[in-house]
Amino acid sequence: MKATTYLYSSIEDLIALFYPSTCIVCEKNLLKEEECICTHCLYQIPKTNCFKRAKNSVRKLFWGRVQLQNAVALYQFQKEGSVQKLIHQLKYEEGKSVGLFLGKQLGYALKESSFFSNIDYIIPIPLHPKKEKLRGYNQSKYIARGIQEILQIKVNTKALIRTENTDSQTRKKRFSRWENMMNSFALKKSEKLIDTHILLVDDVVTTGATLEACAQKLLEIEGVNVSIATIAVA
Numbered sequence: 001m002k003a004t005t006y007l008y009s010s011i012e013d014l015i016a017l018f019y020p021s022t023c024i025v026c027e028k029n030l031l032k033e034e035e036c037i038c039t040h041c042l043y044q045i046p047k048t049n050c051f052k053r054a055k056n057s058v059r060k061l062f063w064g065r066v067q068l069q070n071a072v073a074l075y076q077f078q079k080e081g082s083v084q085k086l087i088h089q090l091k092y093e094e095g096k097s098v099g100l101f102l103g104k105q106l107g108y109a110l111k112e113s114s115f116f117s118n119i120d121y122i123i124p125i126p127l128h129p130k131k132e133k134l135r136g137y138n139q140s141k142y143i144a145r146g147i148q149e150i151l152q153i154k155v156n157t158k159a160l161i162r163t164e165n166t167d168s169q170t171r172k173k174r175f176s177r178w179e180n181m182m183n184s185f186a187l188k189k190s191e192k193l194i195d196t197h198i199l200l201v202d203d204v205v206t207t208g209a210t211l212e213a214c215a216q217k218l219l220e221i222e223g224v225n226v227s228i229a230t231i232a233v234a
Contacts, residue, residue, distance in 0.1 A: 024089050024098070025082045036101045037086065045083060046076040048233060051113040058233050061208050066215045069197065069225045070115045073205055073233035074106050083232045087203055090139050090231075099139050102231050103146015103201075110199075110229060111150055119227070120196035121156045122147055125214055126185070128165040143231060144201045153199070159190040160214060181213035187220065195223035206234040 020029040025041040050056040050072035059071040075083045086102065089095040110116045124140035132138050144155045164184040198218055202211055205228070215226045 025085050036089075036098050037082075041082055042105075046078065046081075048073050048076055050074075050233075051109050051115070054115065058205060058228070058230075061205065061233075062212060062215075062228070065208070066212045066226075067219065068215060069227040071205075071228040072109075072113070072115075073230045074102075074109055075232040077204055077232040077234040087232065090142075090203060091135075094136065095139065096137055096142050099142025100146040100149070102203075103143040103148075104150055105146075106143065106201075106229055106231060107147040107150025110147065116199065116227065116229075118197050119151070119153050119199045121193060122151075122153055122199045122201055123156050123160055123214075123218070125200065125202040125210060126157070126160055126162040128162040130165050140202050143203060147199070147201065147229070156193070159187060159193055160218060161186050161188050181209045182216075185214055185217045187217060190221050193218070193221050193224055197225045197227065200226055200228045202228075202230045204232045204234055205230045 021034075022028060023030055023034075023036075023038040023041055025037055028038060030036075030038055048057065050058050054070065056072065058073045059068065062068050062071055077083050077087070086098060090098045090102065110119075122144045124138060124144040126140075127135070127138045141155075141157060144157075147153070148155050162184055163186045166181065166184050200211060200214055200218065205211060211228050211230075215228065218224055218226050
């Protein structure tokens with residue numbers, strides 16, 4: 001067994017020598033224990049203070065719109081910044097490993113927060129099947145799996161589905177985003193979610209229209225409470 005482990009380690013070292021992994025942000029070679037982003041760049045990313053405050057900026061975004069237990073984001077999104085590079089890699093460059101990595105970072109923050117100790121299920125924002133097939137994966141699912149690895153909480157990808165293949169939200173204003181989203185989701189086989197606390201997960205919250213629509217739909221389930229966690233807030 002030790003010989004086999006040593007062989008695998010040697011092969012990995014050889015591959016890394018000729019095909020080194022590089023940091024998504026600064027493009028320098030990563031050390032063996034680093035994933036996706038180097039320690040220096042990871043340390044430089046501006047974090048939010050959401051996990052220590054119940055009345056934080058992300059939760060306030062949803063006040064008067066949908067009843068949430070809590071809402072948090074890990075990083076502050078800045079144009080042309082490190083987080084934008086990570087999110088671009090996550091969404092458009094087959095970034096499954098980036099999703100898992102960022103999910104784990106989010107998981108560590110959730111674990112240290114006193115507001116998320118009673119989560120029963122993690123639900124990633126669903127993509128429409130056509131869009132997921134075109135992209136090849138749903139980035140939010142990989143974020144959810146990363147969180148699951150840290151918190152050891154089940155991920156449910158069956159109860160909330162996307163029924164409308166809506167246009168891109170990127171260039172829409174707030175009301176247009178809300179209008180585009182409100183009838184785009186449905187519940188399916190949601191009996192297991194009765195009287196549970198759900199953590200709804202996405203990559204970035206901007207106006208919050210997609211998360212609001214999903215949360216409203218989940219709140220139709222008897223006894224459900226909903227919290228939100230994202231990688232970044234714009």
